[in-house]
Amino acid sequence: MARSNRKIFKYLIPTFIILLYVGYAGIKVVYANEPVKETQQNVENVVADSSVNTAETSAEHKPAEEHKEAKLDAGKLIMEHIADAHDWHIATIGHNHISIPLPVIIKDANGLHVFSSSHLHEGEVYQGYKIEEGKIIAENGNDDFYDLSITKNVAAMFIAVFALLWIMLSIAGSYKRNGIVAPKGIQSFVEPLIFFIRDEVAIPSIGKKYEKYLPYLLTIFFFIFFNNIFGLIPFFPGGANVTGNISITMILALFTFAITSFSAKKEYWIHIINTPGVPWWLKFPVPLMPIVELIGVFSKPFVLMVRLFANITAGHIIMLGFFSLIFIFAEMNTGLGFGVSIFSVAFTTFMSFLELLVAFLQAYVFTLLSALYFGMAIEEHHSEEHH
């Protein structure tokens, strides 16, 4: 077993490095062939697997601007990648952007509008809407509508969720089928994680009543873990910054908050209103401690939200920053770009491994903190001893 594992690693790591290199160097060569003629926007489109900035790409054909904006705006490029998009950019070969158009769903006063984002390509207006700066806006400036589009992040989340459901349900099936036997295949990868969440997270944090919360903890752990891992894959099924999006982490944190609040025992609320072990003058005329405790109640999920968002986003920013270095240096000199690319790829490879760790760690931290909050909410009578 150990030997075959080593064999896999022997091939996997070089393949990964080569893919990274070929992927980005290939784009770089495309760019290097037309170093000056390209406008800034086109460079971005070549580099980033993010949205086609349609409004500005149209400007690419104006010859007057060609030489003016040859500089790469790394910050803008990175931000475009980090943010959401209405189509899924896969690659750019020459001037052809290969991207998957995603459905646009808009709810406004006239009802529901559902159409493909390809209608909004290059700043076109369709059914009164257009894309500007990656966001859908109404042509008439009216912002009384809800954009419920399946964006890149939503689609990426669906893919990750589909993979998650498929794997977990097939594992559940094999448990049912095989009865009580030693785990096999993917089962033996997932099972230690389940044990880990149960024995190291749920039981120590929550205590005896852990079983009620275990399904939720397992779900958030694997949801975050899968989305993190998919976010690290640099091409199509992954690459989106799902768990690095504040909306996603906000909903996750809200779920934790809701479960904490709804399962909280009387002691939990009493603890907040009348914190034991605190002098009365901190509570009575001015309810200082209750206010502080109440802020704590809301800051806990807030911190959960920000931590996951910031960690994953930072990872993506660092990776893209390294790759942007290649193009920044290539603008000065093509050879310099090649030289820097070696270091960039090496660093990004290193960062990829670090991000693999972070992907696990952040999923773990989110789960652990959720479990701790549940534990606090259902704790009984022990509070006096702790203060």
Place this chain on the structure above:
Amino acid sequence: MELVKPGIGLLFWMTITFSIVLYILTKFAWKPILNSIRERESSINEAINAADNARKQMESLKADNEKLLAQARAERERMLKEANEMKDSIIAQAKRSADEEGRKIITNAKDSIEREKLNALNELKTQVAVLSVDMAEKILRKKMDDRTQQEAFVNDNLKSIKLN
């Protein structure tokens, strides 16, 4: 800032998706998986306990066997010792009784020899007395043929007898 502004669409889809995922996984994945894991754990625990019990039983059996063996060995020792003692005592007794018997025989023999000797001596004495009396008679007869001699003899004898 655009980055930290949650989008309504993503919030909407995330809520729906996550709820569905939570429901499906809880119902169709975590429940059976956790149940099977629990069952397996309990069966492993049972198996370990059973093995432990079996080992303990084996140990007690082994201890029993050893005890029996030790008992048997002790029994054998005891029997051997007893037999030895019995043998020694029998030999000693036999020796003792043989000695006694011998001694008795010897004493008897000695006694009878003594008796016989005494008898023989007595016989001899009687014979000698008879003979000497006979001889004396004969001699006397011869000597006492004449009267003077008879008188001399009687006188002599009378002289030797002192009358008080």
